[in-house]
Amino acid sequence: MVASDRLSVIPLGVGVAGCALMALALVSRWRSVFPVGIIGVGASYAVYLGVQNGAVDGAAPAVAAALFAASELGFWSLERSPSRSEATVLLRRVGALAGGALVTALVGSLVLVLTTGASGGVGLEAAGVAAAVLAIAAIARLASRPSV
Amino acid sequence: MTPKLPAYAGLAALALLAALATRRPELVVVAAPFALAAALGLLLARTPSVDAEIELGAERTLEGDELDLRVTLVADAGAERVEVLLELPRELLVVDGENPVQLRLADGESRELAFRVRCTRWGGYRIGRIYLRTHDWFGLFRHEAVLDRRLPLKVYPSEENVRDLLQPLETQVFSGNHVARQKGEGIEFADLRPFVPGDRIRHVNWRASARRGELWINEHHAERNADVVILLDSFAEARRGDRSTLDPALRAAGTLAARYLRQKDRVGFVTFGGILNWLLPSTGAVQLYRIVDAMLDTAIILSFAWRDIRTVPRRTLPPQALVLALTPLLDDRSEAALLDLRGRGFDLVVIEISPLSLLPAPRGEAGVLADRLWRLRREAMRGRFERAGIPVAIWGDETSLAVALEEVSTYRRRARAVSV
Numbered sequence: 001m002v003a004s005d006r007l008s009v010i011p012l013g014v015g016v017a018g019c020a021l022m023a024l025a026l027v028s029r030w031r032s033v034f035p036v037g038i039i040g041v042g043a044s045y046a047v048y049l050g051v052q053n054g055a056v057d058g059a060a061p062a063v064a065a066a067l068f069a070a071s072e073l074g075f076w077s078l079e080r081s082p083s084r085s086e087a088t089v090l091l092r093r094v095g096a097l098a099g100g101a102l103v104t105a106l107v108g109s110l111v112l113v114l115t116t117g118a119s120g121g122v123g124l125e126a127a128g129v130a131a132a133v134l135a136i137a138a139i140a141r142l143a144s145r146p147s148v
Numbered sequence: 149m150t151p152k153l154p155a156y157a158g159l160a161a162l163a164l165l166a167a168l169a170t171r172r173p174e175l176v177v178v179a180a181p182f183a184l185a186a187a188l189g190l191l192l193a194r195t196p197s198v199d200a201e202i203e204l205g206a207e208r209t210l211e212g213d214e215l216d217l218r219v220t221l222v223a224d225a226g227a228e229r230v231e232v233l234l235e236l237p238r239e240l241l242v243v244d245g246e247n248p249v250q251l252r253l254a255d256g257e258s259r260e261l262a263f264r265v266r267c268t269r270w271g272g273y274r275i276g277r278i279y280l281r282t283h284d285w286f287g288l289f290r291h292e293a294v295l296d297r298r299l300p301l302k303v304y305p306s307e308e309n310v311r312d313l314l315q316p317l318e319t320q321v322f323s324g325n326h327v328a329r330q331k332g333e334g335i336e337f338a339d340l341r342p343f344v345p346g347d348r349i350r351h352v353n354w355r356a357s358a359r360r361g362e363l364w365i366n367e368h369h370a371e372r373n374a375d376v377v378i379l380l381d382s383f384a385e386a387r388r389g390d391r392s393t394l395d396p397a398l399r400a401a402g403t404l405a406a407r408y409l410r411q412k413d414r415v416g417f418v419t420f421g422g423i424l425n426w427l428l429p430s431t432g433a434v435q436l437y438r439i440v441d442a443m444l445d446t447a448i449i450l451s452f453a454w455r456d457i458r459t460v461p462r463r464t465l466p467p468q469a470l471v472l473a474l475t476p477l478l479d480d481r482s483e484a485a486l487l488d489l490r491g492r493g494f495d496l497v498v499i500e501i502s503p504l505s506l507l508p509a510p511r512g513e514a515g516v517l518a519d520r521l522w523r524l525r526r527e528a529m530r531g532r533f534e535r536a537g538i539p540v541a542i543w544g545d546e547t548s549l550a551v552a553l554e555e556v557s558t559y560r561r562r563a564r565a566v567s568v
Contacts, residue, residue, distance in 0.1 A: 035155035042163060042178055049172045060174035068181040071159075075152050075287060083231045083248035092228070092252065096285065100181065107184070108177035115173035 011051060015044030022074060031078050038071045056116050061108030065101040072097050153189060153288040156182040189288035197224040198253060202234070202276040202297045211270045211306040211399075214243060217263040219278060226253035227282035227291075232261060235277040239269040239303070248279075269390065270305040270398060272444040274298040304440050305399040308549040313407055314556055316374035317495045318468035324373025325411040332370030339367040375416070375429050375466045376408045378439075379489075381475030381482040382421030382446055386503030393476040393501045398443050400474055400499065400549050405439045415439065416464055419446050420457075420485060426464040457485045457492075465489075471496045476503045483529055490536045497556050498533055502544030537563070 018040020025034035045063055057063075076093075085093070163179030166172075198221055205216035219234055233248035245263035253259060276298035282291045319328040327336045340356055343363030356364040378401045385394045401417065408415045409431060416429035417439045427435075427442055457465075465471065471494045475482050490496045510519040533540050539559040541552035 031151055035151075035159065038155070038159060039162060042159065043166075045178065046163075046166050046170065046172070046175055049174055050170055056172075057174045060177040063174075064178045064181055067178060068185075071156075071182075075155075079287075081231060081248075081250065083233065083250040084246045085229075085250040086252070089229055089250050089252050100185070103184075104181035107180055111177050111180060112173060115176065 008051060011044045011048035013044075014047055015041055018042075018044055022070075026074060026077060029078060029080065034074050034078060035071075038067065038074070041070075042067060056112060058112070060112060061105040064108045065104040068104050069097060069101040072100065150288055150290050152286075153186060156186040156189075156288070160186060185286050186288070189284060189286040192286075193284060193289050194225060196227040196230075196253075196282040196291055198222070198227070198230060198280055198282065198293070199224070200232075200278045200280065200295045200297060202278065202299060204275065204299050204301055207300065208302045208304065209267055210304050211267055213303075214264055214266050215240075215301070217245075217265060217275070219261040219263070221253060221259045221261070223253035223255060223257050223259075226255045226257055228252060228285045229283040231279075231281040231283075233279040233281075234261075234263065234275075235279065236265065236275065237271075237273050239267065239271060240265040240273065240275070241268055267303040270303050270395070270444065272441075273301045273303065275301050302441070302444060305395070305402045305443065307406065308396075308399050308403040310403055310407060310550050310553060312550075312553065312557065313404070313411070314470065314472070314497060314553055314560075316376065316413075316468075316470035317560075318470075319370075319372035319374050320414070320466075320468070322373045322412075323371060324413060326372055326374050326413075328370040328372040330370050330372075331367045334368040334371045336369040336371070337366060338369045340364050341367055373412045373414060373431070374408075375414045375469035376404070377416040377418060377429060377465055377469050377471045378404055379418045379420055379471055379473040379475075380443075380446065381473065381477075381479070382419050382423070383479035383482050384421075384476065386476055386478065386506040388506040388508075391506055393478075393503050393506065394446070396543065396549075397474040397476070397501045398446060400501075400543070401443060402440055403549065404472060406436055409433070409436050414466075416466075416469070417442055418460055418464055420460065420482065424459055426461060428463055429466060429469070456481070457488045465494065467493075469494060473498045474501060475499075476501045477526060477529055478503060483532070486538065487532065487536055490533075490538050496538050498538055498540045499549075499552055499556075500530075500540055500542045502542050505545045539563075 018037050020037075021033055021040055022037030024030065025032075025037055045067075049057060076097075160179045160183035163175050163182070167175035167179065200222070201220045203218040203220070205218075209215050217234070219232065221230070221232065223230075229250055230253050231248055231250045236242065236247070243264050243266050245261065247263060249261065251259060276296070278295045278297060280293045280295065283289070315326060319326050319330075327334065331338050340353060341364065343352065343357075343365050347363075347365050351365045351367075353364045353366045380397055380401055382394070385392050387393075405415050405417065412431060414429035414431050415435060417425075417427040419425040419442070425442055425445065427438055430438075471489060473482075473486055473489075473496060475486070475498060477483065477498075477500050486496060486498060507519075510516045530540050539556045541555040541559075543549055543552040
């Protein structure tokens with residue numbers, strides 16, 4: 001019981017560190033630190049899942065939506081644009097953010113249903129590896145593009 | 149590309165790798181929105197094409213007036229968010245309209261942005277550099293462009309209220325509005341003289357002729373124009389924030405030039421300072437525009453080179469011209485040049501643009517002493533001018549130009565009475 005309590009402190013610590021980094025990035029307008037903060041918060045969730053080591057977490061879609069919305073809002077506030085948005089632009093942006101969070105929750109739920117329904121196997125493993133490889137390739141491709 | 153794209157791709161990749169390592173599908177769910185946003189952003193990425201035009205409400209305006217500006221944006225390939233910044237000089241303040249502004253432009257859409265600006269200071273400006281920054285739907289790509297659509301705008305100094313102008317001591321040969329000393333055709337009565345053959349009957353003074361038993365003729369003063377040269381001292385200025393002695397000097401120069409030209413005088417303009425500019429005396433509305441345009445180019449250029457009145461072309465200063473010098477009396481070279489002008493017999497009037505209100509309060513004993521010495525030095529300079537017969541009128545914040553000109557007129561009337 002005591003060991004379990006100690007373990008539960010780890011994700012909390014990682015999450016607090018992530019949130020602190022995000023706050024620091026927002027306050028000091030240090031753009032490159034903000035994604036690290038999001039990674040910290042995401043990592044805390046991963047650690048939490050590892051510590052729990054139980055059934056599939058049903059709150060994962062909500063966590064994903066919240067993390068996505070937080071990162072969108074954070075990047076928005078880091079834009080540092082002095083221009084005033086027209087009402088239409090503002091409404092569309094807020095709508096897109098809310099829609100994005102909603103879609104995240106829905107797609108997440110779908111993914112959870114699919115993965116918990118599937119019995120696993122080589123095919124699913126291969127799909128996972130391919131997705132990870134594709135993501136890394138995308139990063140490498142992006143890194144080679146000149147930034148504006 | 150904005151930092152958001154690699155951040156999202158990185159986040160997605162890390163979450164997917166973690167999902168593989170820990171065999172937890174929840175992490176795939178966490179990775180999904182970031183991966184989707186990055187993938188969709190990459191798929192939909194394109195370069196927007198937005199053009200802009202600017203239209204000014206007027207090419208010329210007066211200091212303090214408001215002006216309408218219109219920016220038309222045309223998007224061949226639009227963008228979800230377009231930030232538009234119209235670069236404006238500090239002297240033009242936006243009183244209506246948002247600048248910068250963020251808007252949406254669909255493909256083929258055209259938008260018009262209206263601004264109203266107040267021209268707070270005279271000058272020649274070029275307006276129309278437009279900065280555009282477009283963002284895609286996900287904020288992953290950003291394109292920036294600068295469109296140079298500049299158009300000239302001339303903001304002329306506002307006019308001062310002047311009721312009576314200074315009358316030149318000497319007039320020229322062309323007809324005008326000044327009563328000349330010479331006798332000739334005119335309205336102002338000058339004298340009576342006996343009739344001589346050739347005199348016109350309408351000039352006979354019948355009352356005097358009846359009293360004396362012979363014909364007497366009314367003589368009149370001719371009405372002539374005059375040459376007026378406005379000499380602007382641009383050696384030095386006193387400046388505090390946006391206020392400077394050059395601004396009232398230019399307002400006075402513009403006002404005086406307009407008023408003298410309106411009464412058919414020939415007006416010339418000389419900027420005497422680090423850079424010498426001059427306009428030969430001439431008449432008419434065209435000359436007024438020439439003078440005002442020359443005024444817009446006036447700037448205080450620091451120079452240590454000695455410059456005296458001999459550097460001014462002779463034709464710029466015609467004999468018997470009334471020279472109105474507008475000076476803050478901050479440079480010895482202008483003092484020497486003015487005394488030299490008077491020595492050459494010009495009808496010279498000095499309007500001192502007082503720099504006192506622009507000076508900071510002296511601090512400390514040494515500061516107070518230096519301030520007193522400086523003021524005494526200025527007094528001594530004015531004394532030298534008066535001894536040379538040059539009237540000096542001080543135009544500061546407390547007085548108007550009309551009052552300063554009236555002081556000069558009074559001085560000249562008294563000086564004439566004393567000399568008579």
